[in-house]
Amino acid sequence: MCEITKQPEIKVATGDRAILPEGAKTIPIFVMGKKYDVPETLTIMKAMEFAGFKFLRGAGCRGGICGACPTVFRMAGDYKLHFGLACQTVVEANMYLAQIPFFPANRASYNIEEMSAAADAIHALYPEIFRCVACNLCTKACPMEVKVMDYIAALKQGQIDKAARISFDCIQCGLCASRCMGEIPQYHVAQLARRIFGKFIQPRFEHLVSRVKEIESGKYDQMLDELTKMDHETLKKKYVEREREPDLSSLGAWKPKETQYL
């Protein structure tokens, strides 16, 4: 697997494995205090792999969206603490780093059907949000630049819609919770808020209600059945001749000429 490609004259990195090309520089990084020399420009994740680590925890999507790889680091001689995703942050010389692949945070169980657009349920399930001291450490830690403190503040005031929107980019990495003075599991609260918003506050898909009924009444069964049995040529002809909805039609307004299959 992931062997160097056949042509031997060009040695290139393949798959996700980095190599150190001739003449390239290495820089020292400190993984949990221990020094490794790694090629510059690598991400923390790939630099650690270059050094010989194999991830079990601390790596998931490898694309900045799953939240498996939160990492804290300091630069030698600087008091400032930094936060980032190992798969997205590039190594710098003399970086001292540790991953926090898991941080305990309480999650309240609930029945979504029993929720409503009112914020009372959120307040009852997560009374700790009122312990927020507005220190803003959460927002500073967030690798997705989510305004964490602001969504907690919005929820305290019962503004579910605002919290849902502000928190939309959250990847549930847990860094905010690891910093919280109020010991709040922010991202779990935000998840609840978004689901309540999606189910009870956003308007429902009206047009989908009738489509679901049509499907359940079996309206399309025979049409689809015919298509599955159709000979290749007829099918191809139908495919080629199908009408295309104009790009600029407004949603739901356009009607095709052929209506018997709608």
Added chain:
Amino acid sequence: MAYTPELRELIKKVEATRPARLERARRGENYPALTMDEREEVLSKFHPDYQKDAKRIVRVGPNKGDSLQDQVVGLLESKSIIRPDKVNLNTINHETDVLVIGGGGAGTSAALMAEAAGCKVIIANKLRHGDSNTIMAEGGIQGATQEGDSPYYHYLDTIGGGHFTNQPDLVAALAKDAPLSIAWLESLGMMFLKQDDGRAVTRHFGGSSRKRMHSAGDMTGAEIMRVVRDEVRNRGNNITVLEFSPAVELLLDEDGKCAGAILFNMETREYSIVKAKAVVISTGGFGRLHIKGFATTNHYGATMDGVVMAYRAGVANKLLASTQYHPTGVAYPEQNVGLLITEKVRGLGAHVLNIKGEQFCFPLEPRDVESAELIQEAMAKGLGIITPTGRVGLWLDSPMIEELHGPGSVRKELPAKFIQFERHGIDISKDPMLVYPTLHYQNGGICVNGNSETILPGLYAAGEAIGGVHGENRLMGNSLQDIITFGRRAGKNAAAYIKGGVELKKLTLDHVVKFEKELAEAGIENPQIAPILLPDYSTDEVAANRWPEAVTEKV
């Protein structure tokens, strides 16, 4: 990471040829497209799917005689992690109704449906619940929800896009269930993009006849995954989630029904036995096999495990030879490697260039042809650009877009890409990007019918792990739909199967014994051990320093 001085030096060559290239572009001239014969040639020589030397014939099992990629065949002809005759199958560690292997979007949907039908469920995950390809999908999910559309047209678009190689009953299931899936996700509280009146905001995409693509920001897959996973957590009484515990082998009973699996706790290195009345395989795709060394868009655990396990239990797969490569994946900076750069960049007029700043292909050939031409230029002709991390790439001259469509157009037309590169100090409206083909999607997989059933009683499969829904070519937005449609069907049908009364007999691994005997009879020496679970990224140097020969035993 901004461009290094060495790369900056090379960019000068791109800038040097740009005025003349722009001149030609303004006159409407372009690099000539290949003729059909030339296409054939470049494909057969350089496209990973076509290269005969990259493929070989499967020698054992239900797909015996098929010609597939080297790595895929290696996994199909592999031997088990466990020694089947030494396992004590009398000690059952977990007993459940439904075992779901792989908690991405497909598996999690299956678990929810089975639970809703009254089943106890275990979800076994290789990584954390949700670390998956599902969470990475940005674009959207298809479904014929608008009045001017219907499942009929969804069917036509899908089968036409797949060059009519799709399995018809699967396409019919997809088209029929798509609106139901979307309604289900909405009822769970997913934040779809909607107009103020509640109408879905839907878009066209390559190969669509109707605006059918629904989305949630530019992280549709992540929103789906977050919502279904959260719902599983609410149903913790009936759904047990085991993380870092991949399945490594299926278990059958003496009657030949699927009856559970062996799990491997990767942290403690302990094995355990799950006895289950029904099993759902939803282990996703194979991007992390890095077929022919390609980078991939896929998550860390995409290693084709489900197909391997099912194969040993006698379940065939289809269309596995067909892989989706995207011609322009990012080759630099390192943190974006493998990620997609939309076709739109070339659509807007950006040229693809070699290290000398010269054009070598028509930029809008079909995806597979374009990929082959890039590979040829970089690898056979040696005219690629080598990055500081030892990757090879070719230039994609995005600043041309500013010249052709006016200042500010890169930012306006490609906002997400602009920000993605800007974050790493690269302004793609001023500097070109480095790109190379990337491995994106496993088109083929386990054979199932429209009910998500395999030929093995009690074994269901869903999601990227199955084959036939998309034929040889998948339309965008159809795989997020596929995982919900077939995930739900798998869960529902597994529950119905159990309700019908399932009496499990003694557990056995005889299918593995039999399969390994076949390997030996076919003369396959030193087969690989699989599933491989995670890719190995150790460098040659590190591997050598581990002293593969000189150490006495594994420490």
